[in-house]
Amino acid sequence: MSDLTEVAGRYIAVWNESDEGKRAAAISDLFTADATYTDPLADVQGHDGIGAVIAGARExxxxxxxxxxxxVDANHNIARFQWELVPAGGGENIVIGFDVVATDGAGKIKGVYGFLDKVPAGA
Structure with missing residues (x-):
């Protein structure tokens, strides 16, 4: 497993963390203080902004x-991967996305650039 494959796994785990305090700690551990997150629905910077986007999606x-x-496809300090949003009990995905993650070379994410490939009607 490459380091960037591990980073991608930790990144997805942050999105799945239900405990707000644990999620905030994981964001602080995984992202640089000035990290950015940009997708079709959000453009934020910093731990609080990233945490708010994740909390909104979880809600x-x-x-x-x-x-x-x-x-996960990776080179240098950049990784790209698809992800899906599925019912916790199993079943077909309702969202598919594609993220590009840039790290600072020390394993912390400094930028996420997301795209949505499949979204539910009305979302």
Missing amino acids: QFKGFEFKVLGE
Whole structure:
């Protein structure tokens, strides 16, 4: 497992963390203080901004969990991977996304650039 595959796994685990305090600690551990997160629905910077985006997604999609979909493709300090949002009890995904993660070379994420490939109607 490459270091960036591990980073991608930790990143997805942050999105699945239900405890707000543990999630905040995981964000602090995984992201640089000035990290950015940009996708079609959000453009934020810093731990609080990233935490707010994740909390909003968790609120909107209660009972669902994020999973890496396929392999993580990485080079230098950049990784790209697809992810899916599936019912926690199993079933078909309702969202598929594609994220590019840039790290600072020491394993902390400094930027996430996300794309949505499949979204539910009305989302």
